[in-house]
Amino acid sequence: MSEKIKLSAIEKVKIESDALRGTIRQSLQDEITGAIREDDQAVIKFHGMYQQDDRDRREERAVKKLDRLYTFMIRLRLPGGLITPDQWIAAHHVAGENSTGVIKITTRQTIQLHGLIKAKIKPTIKAFNEAHLDSIATCGDINRNVSCSSNPAESPLHDKVFAYANKISMLLMPKTKAYYEIWLDEEQLVDKKAEEDPLYKDRYMPRKFKIGIAIPPNNDVDVFTNDIGLIAVIENNELKGFNFAIGGGLSTTHGNADTYARLGTVIGFVDTEEKVLKAVYEILTVQRDFGNRSDRKLARLKYTLDRLGVDQYRKEVEKRTGFEFEPARPVKFITRGDLYGWRINDRGRWQYTVFVENGRVVDDEKCALKTALLEIAKTKRTNFHFTSNQNIIISDVAEKDKVAINKILIRFGVIEHTDGASVIRKNSIACVALPTCPLALAEGQRYMPALLSKVEPLLQKHGLENEHIVMRMTGCPNGCARPYAAEIGLVGTAPGKYNLHLGGDHTGERLNKLYKENLEESQILSELDEWFASFTKERNGDESFGEYSWKKQIALEGLKFIKNNI
Numbered sequence: 001m002s003e004k005i006k007l008s009a010i011e012k013v014k015i016e017s018d019a020l021r022g023t024i025r026q027s028l029q030d031e032i033t034g035a036i037r038e039d040d041q042a043v044i045k046f047h048g049m050y051q052q053d054d055r056d057r058r059e060e061r062a063v064k065k066l067d068r069l070y071t072f073m074i075r076l077r078l079p080g081g082l083i084t085p086d087q088w089i090a091a092h093h094v095a096g097e098n099s100t101g102v103i104k105i106t107t108r109q110t111i112q113l114h115g116l117i118k119a120k121i122k123p124t125i126k127a128f129n130e131a132h133l134d135s136i137a138t139c140g141d142i143n144r145n146v147s148c149s150s151n152p153a154e155s156p157l158h159d160k161v162f163a164y165a166n167k168i169s170m171l172l173m174p175k176t177k178a179y180y181e182i183w184l185d186e187e188q189l190v191d192k193k194a195e196e197d198p199l200y201k202d203r204y205m206p207r208k209f210k211i212g213i214a215i216p217p218n219n220d221v222d223v224f225t226n227d228i229g230l231i232a233v234i235e236n237n238e239l240k241g242f243n244f245a246i247g248g249g250l251s252t253t254h255g256n257a258d259t260y261a262r263l264g265t266v267i268g269f270v271d272t273e274e275k276v277l278k279a280v281y282e283i284l285t286v287q288r289d290f291g292n293r294s295d296r297k298l299a300r301l302k303y304t305l306d307r308l309g310v311d312q313y314r315k316e317v318e319k320r321t322g323f324e325f326e327p328a329r330p331v332k333f334i335t336r337g338d339l340y341g342w343r344i345n346d347r348g349r350w351q352y353t354v355f356v357e358n359g360r361v362v363d364d365e366k367c368a369l370k371t372a373l374l375e376i377a378k379t380k381r382t383n384f385h386f387t388s389n390q391n392i393i394i395s396d397v398a399e400k401d402k403v404a405i406n407k408i409l410i411r412f413g414v415i416e417h418t419d420g421a422s423v424i425r426k427n428s429i430a431c432v433a434l435p436t437c438p439l440a441l442a443e444g445q446r447y448m449p450a451l452l453s454k455v456e457p458l459l460q461k462h463g464l465e466n467e468h469i470v471m472r473m474t475g476c477p478n479g480c481a482r483p484y485a486a487e488i489g490l491v492g493t494a495p496g497k498y499n500l501h502l503g504g505d506h507t508g509e510r511l512n513k514l515y516k517e518n519l520e521e522s523q524i525l526s527e528l529d530e531w532f533a534s535f536t537k538e539r540n541g542d543e544s545f546g547e548y549s550w551k552k553q554i555a556l557e558g559l560k561f562i563k564n565n566i
């Protein structure tokens with residue numbers, strides 16, 4: 001990149017951060033405020049944290065002339081979303097002792113805790129470390145948690161593909177020892193050469209970087225929304241390699257026409273493990289070297305790709321890897337949803353997928369999910385997989401243990417809760433939004449359940465209650481719950497107002513369209529009522545709602561075009 005380009009403020013913070021140390025130690029010692037210094041707020045993201053504050057209490061505290069109620073969110077690095085029973089037990093206790101107590105399963109297959117006060121960060125990271133868990137690089141301008149199709153029952157090759165998530169995560173870890181020094185009190189490095197980082201250098205990536213791995217026919221990870229999407233190519237029950245899709249990314253900014261959501265473009269196929277890892281690495285180096293470092297809104301790989309052109313980007317990667325991508329192999333996605341309830345895999349092991357509304361693991365009067373999962377973990381007879389739909393799979397259950405696990409699930413109301421949830425609810429996700437997310441313009445997970453309770457009767461009214469419709473909501477256009485890849489997407493614009501997007505496909509291979517802007521609840525419901533009515537009357541065979549609403553919008557646009565041009 002030309003030296004003349006004015007670097008964004010965050011670029012300077014990264015370069016001057018002394019390999020991600022910043023002044024975090026001093027910030028932690030400062031007892032006058034619950035916050036940390038401004039530059040350190042950017043640096044701690046690389047250690048897996050966001051500084052936040054309780055937005056519900058801002059006004060009340062401002063009146064009392066009190067500092068905002070600062071707390072921290074911490075997110076774990078769990079490639080492919082796998083956690084052992086011991087690690088779940090540790091997370092359960094850490095959540096109870098140091099955070100709000102809620103364990104939040106995220107849309108990228110990891111967990112995060114909210115509400116940690118500054119003094120609790122170190123004990124939290126230490127406790128996680130004892131359980132062999134860390135939060136390195138789960139936020140910030142760096143490769144983040146690598147997601148991978150989470151359904152172990154789907155393919156006998158799941159383990160083989162899943163191993164890539166870990167290998168890629170390790171390959172792309174930063175070399176700095178800052179995390180260990182600051183949070184785990186390890187000795188300070190004297191020889192700084194030991195942490196020289198040929199990948200990230202001192203600038204890291206221009207922006208966040210996300211990698212997802214899908215195992216067709218299930219696109220549960222929404223593979224095309226990642227900077228790099230790897231699609232496993234399985235032929236004759238053998239893993240042949242991966243198709244590479246690059247340039248996915250959903251965030252947009254209201255009112256900034258230069259920003260857009262984009263699905264990844266397939267650039268080819270790569271076979272051996274060595275070549276796959278090399279290709280992944282060099283896709284990052286090209287983005288590192290060519291990505292926009294002056295305007296963060298245009299810094300994701302998708303913009304670099306569209307600026308350079310797909311061919312040019314691919315050629316640059318090929319120059320660096322020393323081999324060419326082969327033509328992409330045929331693959332087919334059929335679904336994106338989780339497979340709830342009990343299923344058995346090819347090795348005779350059982351798994352139970354629990355519906356976790358918006359990924360919030362808590363106990364309530366009907367379902368004591370948090371307690372149930374703790375009890376199950378204590379049996380040490382299962383593993384846990386998080387899914388990109390914010391659910392949890394209790395996996396690897398032997399036939400002889402199934403009855404005992406099932407009893408726990410029944411005792412705490414988990415089976416009733418999972419079986420009892422409507423189809424649309426089970427296909428919906430919402431982001432965190434208020435009160436913690438500083439970027440939220442409207443509610444997300446706190447509002448989605450109530451809205452769904454009003455959408456469900458509409459579906460029943462039109463006989464559509466068994467229709468698999470993917471509905472997603474976010475509190476702002478950043479799109480953390482992937483609303484632009486949903487059949488019905490709601491994107492917050494202001495308190496109580498949402499843009500309504502319609503027409504994503506069933507498999508995450510097409511973005512939806514913005515249909516109407518700034519709708520209040522009553523307007524959302526009356527629009528959906530009309531759409532469900534016409535869908536019931538006009539749908540073609542068993543065409544999905546996404547397919548129908550896509551075609552209808554195109555037809556409506558055509559009519560508008562003709563009218564405007566007569």
Ligand code: HEM
Nearest residue numbers: 073106107108225250251430431432436437478479480482
């Ligand atoms: C400019 C773009 C984005 C920004 C600035 C941003 C920022 C944030 C922030 C501040 C949070 C923390 C919210 C909280 O816990 O209170 C968050 C959560 C999260 N974001 Fe984003 N985000 C962006 C785009 C995305 C996109 C496009 C995805 C995935 C497609 C994503 C995935 C997530 C996930 C998985 C979480 C965890 C919570 C959840 O599952 O809802 N983010 N993001």
Ligand code: SF4
Nearest residue numbers: 431437440475476480
């Ligand atoms: S979509 Fe917006 S409101 Fe929701 S968590 Fe992401 S940044 Fe926050």
